Amino acid sequence: MIQQNGGAVAKGWVQCQVGNFRLDTEWEIAPGQVLVLFGPSGAGKSTTLRSIAGLLRPVRGHVEVGGRVVYDEDAAVWVPTHQRRLGYLTQQYHLFPHLKVADNIAFGLRDRNSSDSKDRVAELSSLLQLGGLDDRYPWELSGGQQQRVALARALAPRPAMLLLDEPFASLDAELRRTLRRELRTMLAHSPVPVMLVTHDREEALALGDSVQVINEGRTLVTGEPLDVLGQPGQGRVARLVGVENLFDLAIQERNPRDGTMTCVAEGLRLEVPLDAHLSGGATAEGEQDRVTVGIRASDIILAKEELTGSSARNRLQGQVVSVESRPPGYAVTLDCGQPLRCHITGAALEEMSIEVGQQLWAVFKASSCFLVDETPAAETAFRG
Amino acid sequence: MARVMAMSRLTAHPAGILGGGGAAIYVLFIGLPVIALLVRAAQQGDFLAAVTGDLALTALRLSIMTSVISMAVVVLLGTPFAYLLARSDSLWARVVDSLVELPLVLPPVVAGVAMLMAFGRGGLIGPGLENIGITLPFTTAAVVFAQIFVASPFFIRAAKLGFQSVTKDYEDVAQTLGVSPWRTFFRITLPLAGPAMFTGLGLAWARALSEFGATMMFAGNLTGETQTMPLAIMTAMDTSLDSALALSVLLLAGSVFVLVLLGLLTRRKWQGR
Numbered sequence: 001m002i003q004q005n006g007g008a009v010a011k012g013w014v015q016c017q018v019g020n021f022r023l024d025t026e027w028e029i030a031p032g033q034v035l036v037l038f039g040p041s042g043a044g045k046s047t048t049l050r051s052i053a054g055l056l057r058p059v060r061g062h063v064e065v066g067g068r069v070v071y072d073e074d075a076a077v078w079v080p081t082h083q084r085r086l087g088y089l090t091q092q093y094h095l096f097p098h099l100k101v102a103d104n105i106a107f108g109l110r111d112r113n114s115s116d117s118k119d120r121v122a123e124l125s126s127l128l129q130l131g132g133l134d135d136r137y138p139w140e141l142s143g144g145q146q147q148r149v150a151l152a153r154a155l156a157p158r159p160a161m162l163l164l165d166e167p168f169a170s171l172d173a174e175l176r177r178t179l180r181r182e183l184r185t186m187l188a189h190s191p192v193p194v195m196l197v198t199h200d201r202e203e204a205l206a207l208g209d210s211v212q213v214i215n216e217g218r219t220l221v222t223g224e225p226l227d228v229l230g231q232p233g234q235g236r237v238a239r240l241v242g243v244e245n246l247f248d249l250a251i252q253e254r255n256p257r258d259g260t261m262t263c264v265a266e267g268l269r270l271e272v273p274l275d276a277h278l279s280g281g282a283t284a285e286g287e288q289d290r291v292t293v294g295i296r297a298s299d300i301i302l303a304k305e306e307l308t309g310s311s312a313r314n315r316l317q318g319q320v321v322s323v324e325s326r327p328p329g330y331a332v333t334l335d336c337g338q339p340l341r342c343h344i345t346g347a348a349l350e351e352m353s354i355e356v357g358q359q360l361w362a363v364f365k366a367s368s369c370f371l372v373d374e375t376p377a378a379e380t381a382f383r384g
Numbered sequence: 385m386a387r388v389m390a391m392s393r394l395t396a397h398p399a400g401i402l403g404g405g406g407a408a409i410y411v412l413f414i415g416l417p418v419i420a421l422l423v424r425a426a427q428q429g430d431f432l433a434a435v436t437g438d439l440a441l442t443a444l445r446l447s448i449m450t451s452v453i454s455m456a457v458v459v460l461l462g463t464p465f466a467y468l469l470a471r472s473d474s475l476w477a478r479v480v481d482s483l484v485e486l487p488l489v490l491p492p493v494v495a496g497v498a499m500l501m502a503f504g505r506g507g508l509i510g511p512g513l514e515n516i517g518i519t520l521p522f523t524t525a526a527v528v529f530a531q532i533f534v535a536s537p538f539f540i541r542a543a544k545l546g547f548q549s550v551t552k553d554y555e556d557v558a559q560t561l562g563v564s565p566w567r568t569f570f571r572i573t574l575p576l577a578g579p580a581m582f583t584g585l586g587l588a589w590a591r592a593l594s595e596f597g598a599t600m601m602f603a604g605n606l607t608g609e610t611q612t613m614p615l616a617i618m619t620a621m622d623t624s625l626d627s628a629l630a631l632s633v634l635l636l637a638g639s640v641f642v643l644v645l646l647g648l649l650t651r652r653k654w655q656g657r
Contacts, residue, residue: 055556
């Protein structure tokens with residue numbers, strides 16, 4: 001059983017300047033919790049990790065790791081990287097090519113030849129299913145094994161915080177799922193705060209206890225993974241997390257009794273939730289007459305015939321214009337006046353024998369539609 | 385399998401035919417003189433006597449001693465310097481970087497004259513050195529200076545490329561694991577750059593052993609003091625071709641030995657990353 005003694009909150013804030021790029025971010029992670037930094041490349045995710053690791057000097061900031069202040073510009077505190085007690089996993093793992101697996105794992109241990117060190121290496125190898133690979137060189141390992149060795153090496157010195165920079169990005173989908181599960185198990189054993197960088201939505205949902213969406217060096221929103229990535233309330237966030245269907249609609253009629261409203265666009269008529277809760281202030285005085293609505297492709301049911309007598313408020317008929325493989329399932333695009341993207345499983349595709357040109361019905365609840373705030377002032381402001 | 389297929393495809397290709405012809409001519413061009421040297425040396429009767437003669441042994445001893453000293457200096461000073469060049473991208477570093485190549489294109493004789501102008505009796509800092517009791521020209525130290533001057537770029541360039549091939553990420557990861565920058569250098573950077581450095585050392589050593597022009601100008605040709613192997617060969621040519629041949633074979637053997645030894649050291653037990 002692996003017991004970590006890094007039971008302290010990791011928190012801090014940094015302002016960094018790299019060339020013309022400005023980063024301004026803050027975080028707080030409880031032990032055993034995973035904070036996912038989500039955003040496109042160049043958003044500042046890796047820069048955040050590197051500034052926490054002390055591999056990059058911020059302009060200002062305050063960083064706490066393992067209950068200790070490791071950086072504070074105003075208090076002139078700067079603890080060098082090797083004294084910060086961090087585990088840092090890079091996308092390419094960077095296993096030391098001249099060292100065998102066991103030596104890689106033991107690299108960060110103080111006395112590598114002591115029996116304690118050997119026990120630690122053995123413990124991690126068995127936990128991460130690396131048994132029998134001790135004498136291999138990194139190039140003799142598969143991608144998944146390399147990833148496990150890198151994780152074992154990062155965990156060996158019992159870090160007070162884990163920094164994971166797209167740790168699964170270069171693996172195939174199947175392996176990624178397995179390793180995610182393993183990482184979850186590891187974290188249960190060793191409750192340290194984890195900051196994980198990814199631009200993979202599935203990964204963020206599977207691993208994150210909370211998600212922080214960042215773009216162009218700024219945090220757009222922080223919250224529960226499902227809230228942030230499932231039905232994002234902000235236009236920029238919705239586009240960043242890849243909401244498949246976003247429609248710009250005119251409000252035709254509000255039905256306060258049902259808590260819905262009817263919106264239309266060319267060839268499209270949708271029942272969506274009432275806009276009373278919309279933040280952004282535009283609804284307070286004069287109600288706006290246009291609205292952006294998002295629908296997740298996986299929330300849409302496809303049917304061969306019209307599904308009458310159901311509770312679903314939205315039934316759209318459309319012609320299949322494309323069927324694309326999207327592992328593990330398929331993406332079907334219907335032309336319902338506007339293109340509508342739906343995700344279905346391979347079994348469903350076969351069972352319904354969906355083909356391009358076919359007429360299908362798309363069915364979804366009003367509550368599957370969510371309103372997206374397009375007011376640009378929706379950024380969360382920082383210590384202003 | 386793949387290699388065989390690539391080969392057969394190459395031989396059918398015009399570039400393959402031309403390249404093959406070129407390779408044959410080149411091998412002959414380099415190989416023939418070497419073979420001729422060995423054959424002529426073997427034909428002479430008192431080869432062993434010439435090889436173990438006073439002239440040969442004195443020159444050999446001096447060559448080995450001076451080249452070992454200059455290589456030690458080159459490695460000790462050149463390694464941190466090469467690391468700096470590899471990691472820095474400042475304008476300053478780039479200027480210095482191109483300066484490193486100057487000795488490669490400078491004729492050694494010119495280097496010798498230049499060193500004489502700097503450290504010589506009437507040179508720039510020669511008189512100053514003389515005041516504190518240091519005389520460089522025409523001493524064994526001058527031989528070492530000349531060797532360092534012409535040979536160091538071979539090592540520094542190779543070491544720089546070696547360090548550049550070790551991405552900084554390895555060092556970053558090592559430090560996050562709690563290993564100090566110094567220890568990281570010795571445990572990660574140096575071993576990974578090692579093969580490239582040994583290759584550079586081999587070339588630099590061979591260059592130092594064969595150094596002639598700059599030594600002649602700056603150190604002179606004094607038996608036992610500045611007369612290294614190449615100078616001894618030149619001197620022997622005047623009196624006896626046989627001893628010149630014997631010395632040449634000895635130097636050839638020495639160079640091959642250095643190349644093979646360092647070739648063995650540059651073999652890595654791991655593959656590219």
